[in-house]
Amino acid sequence: xxxxxxxxxxxxxxxxxxxxxxxxxxxxxxxxxxxxxxxxxxxxxxxxxxxxxxxxxxxxxxxxxxxxxxxxxxxxxxxxxxxxxxxxxxxxxxxxxxxxxxxxxxxxxxxxxxxxxxxx
Amino acid sequence: xxxxxxxxxxxxxxxxxxxxxxxxxxxxxxxxxxxxxxxxxxxxxxxxxxxxxxxxxxxxxxxxxxxxxxxxxxxxxxxxxxxxxxxxxxxxxxxxxxxxxxxxxxxxx
Numbered sequence: 001x002x003x004x005x006x007x008x009x010x011x012x013x014x015x016x017x018x019x020x021x022x023x024x025x026x027x028x029x030x031x032x033x034x035x036x037x038x039x040x041x042x043x044x045x046x047x048x049x050x051x052x053x054x055x056x057x058x059x060x061x062x063x064x065x066x067x068x069x070x071x072x073x074x075x076x077x078x079x080x081x082x083x084x085x086x087x088x089x090x091x092x093x094x095x096x097x098x099x100x101x102x103x104x105x106x107x108x109x110x111x112x113x114x115x116x117x118x119x120x
Numbered sequence: 121x122x123x124x125x126x127x128x129x130x131x132x133x134x135x136x137x138x139x140x141x142x143x144x145x146x147x148x149x150x151x152x153x154x155x156x157x158x159x160x161x162x163x164x165x166x167x168x169x170x171x172x173x174x175x176x177x178x179x180x181x182x183x184x185x186x187x188x189x190x191x192x193x194x195x196x197x198x199x200x201x202x203x204x205x206x207x208x209x210x211x212x213x214x215x216x217x218x219x220x221x222x223x224x225x226x227x228x229x
Contacts, residue, residue: 035217035218037218044208044220044221044222044223045157045165045208045210045220045223046220047216047217047218047219047220050217050218059215059216059217061216062216095164095165100167100170102170103152104150104152104153104170104171104212105153105212105217105218106155106167106170106210106212107155107157107165107167107210108167108170108176108177109167110164110165110166111164112163112164113164
């Protein structure tokens with residue numbers, strides 16, 4: 001069955017860095033676009049970043065552009081999010097999600113989330 | 121950027137009732153680009169509906185989606201105890217790639 005497992009969350013000081021990982025299994029990872037979505041606890045969902053199958057194209061929300069970098073390693077079935085210059089407002093649960101293979105974008109599988117807390 | 125406004129913010133109903141949740145877009149969106157998700161406390165969102173009206177794999181037929189243009193609806197007939205959760209609509213756009221509504225909390229009356 002499809003599984004997405006995030007890791008790497010934790011407490012970091014403002015201005016610091018953190019790298020999230022998402023281990024995928026149960027499907028051919030290299031065939032799917034992948035996405036990071038975040039959620040402040042008790043609040044709504046915010047799309048963060050997206051990457052195509054071969055990493056040829058990436059995209060970012062304006063709120064993280066220039067600070068976050070999405071990447072993937074298809075040989076390791078893994079998705080990553082490098083987060084630099086972290087701010088308090090980046091504190092959230094970060095979900096990796098698989099984009100369904102469709103002409104339009106929706107997310108058919110989600111990981112359980114990794115909590116990132118940015119605080120001094 | 122297309123903004124999705126969900127209403128009501130909270131809907132209080134009883135098991136066995138029917139529920140109607142609304143998602144209104146600030147501009148016309150393609151029906152094929154509208155999806156609905158369910159999120160329970162401490163869990164990740166789960167895909168319910170895509171393409172405005174197609175149920176995802178394993179979703180019971182008491183869940184149905186409809187709408188077009190700027191107005192979309194998620195209908196849940198005969199609420200079961202496990203249906204009480206937060207529901208989000210989501211649409212696919214160019215920039216940003218995806219936006220979500222603020223959510224509707226469906227809670228037990």
